[in-house]
Every structure is written in C-alpha cells, then in structure tokens.
Amino acid sequence: MAVPLMQAVRVGAYVVKQHLLGRKRYPLVLMLEPLFRCNLACSGCGKIDYPSEILNQRMSVQECLDADAECGAPVIAVAGGEPLLHKDMPEIIRGLLARKKYVYLCTNALLLEKKIDDYEPSPFFSWDIHLDGDQQMHDVSVSQEGVYTRAIAAIKLAKERGFRVSINCTLFDGADPKRVAAFYDEVMALGVDGIMTAPGYAYERAPDQEHFLSRQKTKQLFRDIFRLGKGKKWRFTQSPLFLNFLAGNEQYHCTPWGKPLRTVFGWQRPCYLLGEGYARTFKELLNDTHWDDYGTGNYEKCANCMVHSGYESTAVKDAIARPLHLLKVALMGPETEGPMAPEISLAHQRPAEYTYTKQVEERLQEIKDRKKPVTPPKVRILSSNDSKLPQDSVTAAD
C-alpha cells in the first residue's frame, strides 16, 4: 500500500467524524510553507518569485506548531521553497510527529544526504521527493542538470536508512505517456512507497508559461498513462477517485479548503496554488473567504486546474458518498476508454484579477513595520507624596 493501513484508517475515521458532525468545510491536509527560499529555480514554479526581504522570512517552530493546532488536519505536507534550508526544520518535524500527525517533508533532495541524520524513520513520517519524470524530463523541469541523479541517490539512501519515501511528480504539456509509464516503473523498482502525481498549475509568475496543460490534454495524458499501467502495481498516495478524475471520469468541483496553506504571510486565500489574499487565523480563512468566487467555472485562473490541492478532498468526500463506486475504481483502476464526464462550463467564470504587486507591497510594508524600533512610552516617575493620585497608581517609589 502507498499509505500505511493505520494511516488510511485514522484519516478515514477523521473524515467520517467530520461528516457525522455535519461540518460543511474541514481540512484534510495542512500545507505548511515555513519559507519561500529555494535552492532551485524551476521553470514551472510560481512560489519563489519574491524580493529577498520576503524570501528571507521564516516561520518559527512555534508558528508552525500553532498552525497545526489551529487547523487540526490529520496529515501535514511541509513544503516551500525548499524546507531543508530552514535551520529549525528538524525541530518542526519532531514537534508535529509528537502530535501523531502524518508528515510529508517535500524536498528537491539536494540537501537530503547532508541532513538525513537530523531525522528518524517513523510510520508517521515520509520524505516526499520532487521528481518530475525521468532524467531528461526532471532536469528540464528544474532547469538544472544533475538534479535527477542526486534525487535518485537520495531516494536510495533514505530507503536504506529505513525511511518511507514517496515522490511528487508534476506533469506538463508535451509529456510522453510511454516515458511517464517507464518512469513510474523505475521508481517502483527503487522501492518508493508511493507516487503523488498531478498536472502543473499555471502559476501566473512561473517563468515558463508555454507548457501548462489544458484540462482536456490533462485527461487524455492520464488516460494514456493509466492504460499503460493496467496490470502493473503502481502505488499512488492519492485516492483512486482522484486518479479517476485525472483520467476524465468524474465531474468534480473544487474543494480548496481541503488543503489549506499557511505561509510566512498567514493563511493563503483561497488555496495552495492561488494567493489572492491572506487571513490571520484558520477560522477567519474558513469563515470569511468567498469560496464561491473560486474553482473551475467560477474564476478564470481556475479554468485549467486539476491539481490535488483542490480536487483530492472532493474525491475523498465522494468516496464517503459512493463507497461502491470507490471499490470498483480501486479494484479495476481508472477507466481509460469511452466518453469522458462532461466538462464544467466556463461561460460564467469571472475574469482574472492580478493582485501580486499589491500583495508584495503590503508584505514588504509589514516587514518594514516589524523592523521599526519601538519607542517606549514616556513614563512619569511619581512620588508617593503626589496627592493628586491614589497610592496604587504610583509606578515607581521614590
């Protein structure tokens, strides 16, 4: 199994409990980005295009633990930026594991060998290695040669040391289904515990805007890949119904609150992919975000999104509602032939708003304000003989 049985049982029990409690919106996975700084500059990444004042910001250990306490999701994905650049990362991970959270530490693996002794294997902990395909695909994706080789060496090392390891594979336009299938075979042969896969989201700040997939192309690509995987034992960390959605067999609407994101800015609205504002608390994020403004069909920036951060939680909810359907897809795999589910109409989506510059200016101002020296209030030293004041108002004895 890509996910340990106990994890599946505990997460399943959490989901059922939320339904029994009648909660309309609840988080499934907390996405935690304690820094934006990275040691790579991938062409499809929209996360690192900030001024250095922002890239130098870090969430403290306490802020990370507080984010977990506020959110309460059973699973936490720690990402970034590159989380292994955060000097307190081992302490953050230890704190989350002590609370029995299932933690995925998402890394490009360049620092893994150097830092591996700071971490211990646990059924609650998994390295999640960024790997966007075979050597050529991945090195192109991260815009640097040699990264694939180092990631593979890191996977082998982590497996030798007894860690759980999954890979995080984002696919872009032009991906060849045969090569992707061969790559999945290869990582399975390495003993990787699970594959998390998704199409890239069209980040407006990503340097390469030419290779993001449309929804139609995404569905066809995954159908072609899954067809080649029939009879193979590929293990995915995602739910079978999400994979069925990727293959064009489900008409799902986005559930952006299912994977809420906490960054150095606060709680990002509305989701992991889109930063259109920030809430100070998780409660404020849930209660005050205009959720109906987002999702495919509602907003131009969501038009081509089929990423797990929006749709995995929808698939999990569907699994509760249609357990027999889940069982069928889990046993047979995603459907790869026949008509696809109808696409959501984009006729009434609202046009994109571009808020990046305003948000960066606001954040820079906040950072400046935090740095301003605080002038202490003027205190008048009173004498106990001061007859105009009661005795308990005297702040300093003469």
Ligand code: SF4
């Ligand atoms: S569809 Fe959902 S997950 Fe995707 S960008 Fe829009 S709000 Fe975010």
